[in-house]
Amino acid sequence: xxxxxxxxxxxxxxxxxxxxxxxxxxxxxxxxxxxxxxxxxxxxxxxxxxxxxxxxxxxxxxxxxxxxxxxxxxxxxxxxxxxxxxxxxxxxxxxxxxxxxxxxxxxxxxxxxxxxxxxxxxxxxxxxxxxxxxxxxxxxxxxxxxxxxxxxxxxxxxxxxxxxx
Amino acid sequence: xxxxxxxxxxxxxxxxxxxxxxxxxxxxxxxxxxxxxxxxxxxxxxxxxxxxxxxxxxxxxxxxxxxxxxxxxxxxxxxxxxxxxxxxxxxxxxxxxxxxxxxxxxxxxxxxxxxxxxxxxxxxxxxxxxxxxxxxxxxxxxxxxxxxxxxxxxxxxxxxxxxxxxxxxxxxxxxxxxxxxxxxxxxxxxxxxxxxxxxxxxxxxxxxxxxxxxxxxxxxxxxxxxxxxxxxxxxxxxxxxxxxxxxxxxxxxxxxxxxxxxxxxxxxxxxxxxxxxxxxxxxxxxxxxxxxxxxxxxxxxxxxxxxxxxxxxxxxxxxxxxxxxxxxxxxxxxxxxxxxxxxxxxxxxxxxxxxxxxxxxxxxxxxxxxxxxxxxxxxxxxxxxxxxxxxxxxxxxxxxxxxxxxxxxxxxxxxxxxxxxxxxxxxxxxxxxxxxxxxxxxxxxxxxxxxxxxxxx
Numbered sequence: 001x002x003x004x005x006x007x008x009x010x011x012x013x014x015x016x017x018x019x020x021x022x023x024x025x026x027x028x029x030x031x032x033x034x035x036x037x038x039x040x041x042x043x044x045x046x047x048x049x050x051x052x053x054x055x056x057x058x059x060x061x062x063x064x065x066x067x068x069x070x071x072x073x074x075x076x077x078x079x080x081x082x083x084x085x086x087x088x089x090x091x092x093x094x095x096x097x098x099x100x101x102x103x104x105x106x107x108x109x110x111x112x113x114x115x116x117x118x119x120x121x122x123x124x125x126x127x128x129x130x131x132x133x134x135x136x137x138x139x140x141x142x143x144x145x146x147x148x149x150x151x152x153x154x155x156x157x158x159x160x161x162x163x164x165x
Numbered sequence: 166x167x168x169x170x171x172x173x174x175x176x177x178x179x180x181x182x183x184x185x186x187x188x189x190x191x192x193x194x195x196x197x198x199x200x201x202x203x204x205x206x207x208x209x210x211x212x213x214x215x216x217x218x219x220x221x222x223x224x225x226x227x228x229x230x231x232x233x234x235x236x237x238x239x240x241x242x243x244x245x246x247x248x249x250x251x252x253x254x255x256x257x258x259x260x261x262x263x264x265x266x267x268x269x270x271x272x273x274x275x276x277x278x279x280x281x282x283x284x285x286x287x288x289x290x291x292x293x294x295x296x297x298x299x300x301x302x303x304x305x306x307x308x309x310x311x312x313x314x315x316x317x318x319x320x321x322x323x324x325x326x327x328x329x330x331x332x333x334x335x336x337x338x339x340x341x342x343x344x345x346x347x348x349x350x351x352x353x354x355x356x357x358x359x360x361x362x363x364x365x366x367x368x369x370x371x372x373x374x375x376x377x378x379x380x381x382x383x384x385x386x387x388x389x390x391x392x393x394x395x396x397x398x399x400x401x402x403x404x405x406x407x408x409x410x411x412x413x414x415x416x417x418x419x420x421x422x423x424x425x426x427x428x429x430x431x432x433x434x435x436x437x438x439x440x441x442x443x444x445x446x447x448x449x450x451x452x453x454x455x456x457x458x459x460x461x462x463x464x465x466x467x468x469x470x471x472x473x474x475x476x477x478x479x480x481x482x483x484x485x486x487x488x489x490x491x492x493x494x495x496x497x498x499x500x501x502x503x504x505x506x507x508x509x510x511x512x513x514x515x516x517x518x519x520x521x522x523x524x525x526x527x528x529x530x531x532x533x534x535x536x537x538x539x540x541x542x543x544x545x546x547x548x549x550x551x552x553x554x555x556x557x558x559x560x561x562x563x564x565x566x567x568x569x570x571x572x573x574x575x576x577x578x579x580x581x582x583x584x585x586x587x588x589x590x591x592x593x594x595x596x597x598x599x600x601x602x603x604x605x606x607x608x609x610x611x612x613x614x615x616x617x618x619x620x621x622x
Contacts, residue, residue, distance in 0.1 A: 112396035
């Protein structure tokens with residue numbers, strides 16, 4: 001299916017919960033309201049014409065220092081979906097406010113979301129509601145802060161930790 | 166009545182005798198010879214069976230994504246070398262292509278072929294390492310030695326082109342560092358003849374070998390649905406019979422002009438993964454041979470031999486004002502810069518002076534060229550894609566290698582996300598090994614081909 005047709009289909013189903021759609025360099029993106037993301041993902045996966053059966057990637061972007069986004073929602077959680085039977089892609093984004101940094105977990109739809117969401121929690125401090133096991137993935141439990149946030153300086157030292165007793 | 170011996174006396178008298186069977190918790194790794202790289206598998210065992218497993222990663226985390234944000238776009242190239250350190254060329258090119266997509270530029274035809282050739286050579290290296298190492302862990306040490314020998318021949322090719330074996334940093338946004346060296350095609354044919362012989366020998370040694378088959382067939386299997394649900398791509402997905410290969414379904418660079426087969430398995434077990442990798446190496450060699458034939462620009466010959474002048478003489482003439490015709494003269498470059506002269510560069514790099522460094526003749530011989538050079542390397546200048554985002558995916562040796570780059574219009578990436586191809590299979594590893602024997606962890610883990618560099622980034 002053509003990228004703009006995918007976006008039109010999503011808009012037809014989710015209505016106002018699709019906040020915005022755009023296309024840049026051939027990539028089609030739909031920005032979904034936080035309360036609609038789980039529905040959107042489930043619809044993308046289960047709808048026969050969309051058929052997005054592969055959650056290719058799940059990540060986040062911290063827009064705290066992005067020109068023009070300083071006052072908007074701080075984070076975007078970004079989903080890259082791919083459909084094996086139809087060979088098409090779409091990108092879904094969910095704006096997340098800093099104070100209520102949490103999104104519905106996609107673990108019930110794709111098991112791989114488990115680790116990808118753990119990584120986003122680890123790196124950005126965004127919580128995923130309904131995640132069964134939200135531990136840090138790449139860093140250790142005693143790590144202070146979330147390093148991919150724009151206000152985390154790259155040269156910050158972490159306190160030394162000893163062996164567990 | 167005879168006295169009971171010691172064994173009969175103590176049987177059933179131990180402290181655990183009343184508690185029933187007790188499960189044993191075992192750590193494999195982080196430093197275990199079979200954990201290529203560093204990873205920890207925490208397994209709960211009931212006898213020889215794995216009841217439950219948890220995988221802990223992150224031991225090799227180097228803040229790749231954070232590091233990319235602090236330097237200009239081309240500064241991330243050396244970091245991408247260290248993602249998948251067995252096939253670094255694919256990472257280089259995939260990252261460069263993501264930035265090119267963001268810039269909206271198209272690379273030259275010759276460069277596309279160079280990227281295909283070097284990527285496929287890297288893919289063979291990667292598969293050789295994976296198959297060789299996992300065969301070694303099953304006792305086939307000869308296979309490992311043969312395959313490392315073949316990889317050596319291929320790494321010599323890589324060294325010939327890039328000047329390094331591992332940390333090659335050969336890709337550039339808008340092209341590649343330098344053109345292919347002289348007589349590269351002949352060397353490739355020689356190395357491929359050796360590799361083909363090794364593959365033949367390996368097939369003879371292990372494919373159909375009783376011990377190897379017993380350890381591989383039906384072990385670590387995932388169905389096609391499970392593989393997709395776990396986000397697994399690449400050889401593991403193709404081994405379960407799904408014909409998903411980015412080179413075929415979303416052809417990039419020059420893959421749409423090459424004739425190759427997508428090698429498929431059926432059962433999604435370790436043996437099919439082995440067969441898929443063995444088949445893909447042959448297909449990769451076919452692709453390289455075709456690409457070398459069809460590559461525009463033909464063999465690279467310096468046709469103005471004898472007319473080259475050294476760089477210092479060139480600069481002197483410029484200083485003295487003898488600039489007439491100077492820019493048309495070829496110069497002899499130091500070996501470090503070879504292939505970056507005007508002639509080679511116009512073949513392999515985008516003709517866009519906001520992206521690619523000017524050829525050395527221009528940089529040394531004219532003020533405009535020098536300014537152009539500085540405009541690309543000075544802090545705050547350099548490559549500046551318009552604000553926006555792009556996701557580019559290449560078929561890495563382990564699956565879809567994606568780069569998601571966000572630009573705010575500045576000279577350094579606002580965010581670089583690498584979609585690591587071997588993270589999903591490692592995440593699914595507990596699913597593959599639970600319910601199997603402890604000994605099955607080894608071939609399954611080998612078939613996953615975990616690469617710490619890209620897994621932990």
